[in-house]
Amino acid sequence: MAFISNKGNKNLDTYNKKTIDEIYNHAENLGIETQPFDIFAYISNIPEIDYWEDYFDDDISGKIEYRTSGIYQIVVNKYHSVSRKRFTLAHEFAHFVLHKDFLKQGNKLEDIILFRSSNDTGNKKELEANQFAADLLMPKIIFDTEIKKGNNKINSLADFFQVSSAAIKYRAFKLGYLKEY
Template identity: 35%
Template structure:
């Protein structure tokens, strides 16, 4: 048996979700794990990322939160159970974005209607864009509009998001017009 220096040993680092940085990376992970991706199952994806999701009644302006437990290091997401299921999906995607993109900056995120009141910061804006891209991937969004329907209501129903989320995503992807 030969001695091998540790620096010379080839290590195969298992792919961890910390290496994932984009919505496309997460869609690829979901596909690899056999999860639904069109539309994406964000609850199952959160679970695959090691995030426990809880649904609890919260004040109406609270959409959700993401916190790292001090004792265990586990991430716990809380979603407002009183909100519409489409809004809950966006909240889950938004909190996943915080875990993937911002966990190095904070161990706790509290989201109040995603800063729709005009107050925002770069992390919230990025989490919203990330969530929209995760829930409505560009290739699926374009395909649906070109082959199924271009009405806001149909797109929202298909991707299980709000009509406002569809309008913002469409604008960010370069669409214009009354229907989109």
């Protein structure tokens, strides 16, 4: 089991970034690669998050849970591809940024089959986390630039952003580049 612990790194301030721009600026200040965004390195710099990979059934991508110690545990499916793990980690991180109060009330969020159903309306928190993760890993301005440069093949964009083809299709649909998803 891969495990990254931040408990010993108490010299960092409590995490308070709320927007994609703040996160990108913070990452750049930490010397973390932002193109593509290195979500693994970024998470390892947040003292409130413990991240690791574990074995789940294939239909479970990951989960986030608040512990009474003040640490948020994010666990991602070890069986999934790196591109899928990147999106799942960004999605769980989105819950950390957007839904801290909900998690602190003792709720845990487990994500099942991200980006597999075009009819999935999901619940509001899951949709918000998906959108945030997409914005973080595939920023609109960079996505638009790649399309304008002629990089308009799904697999090529997936390689560029280091996400799954399904994530690219969803993002392209949300940005108006595809008529249906």
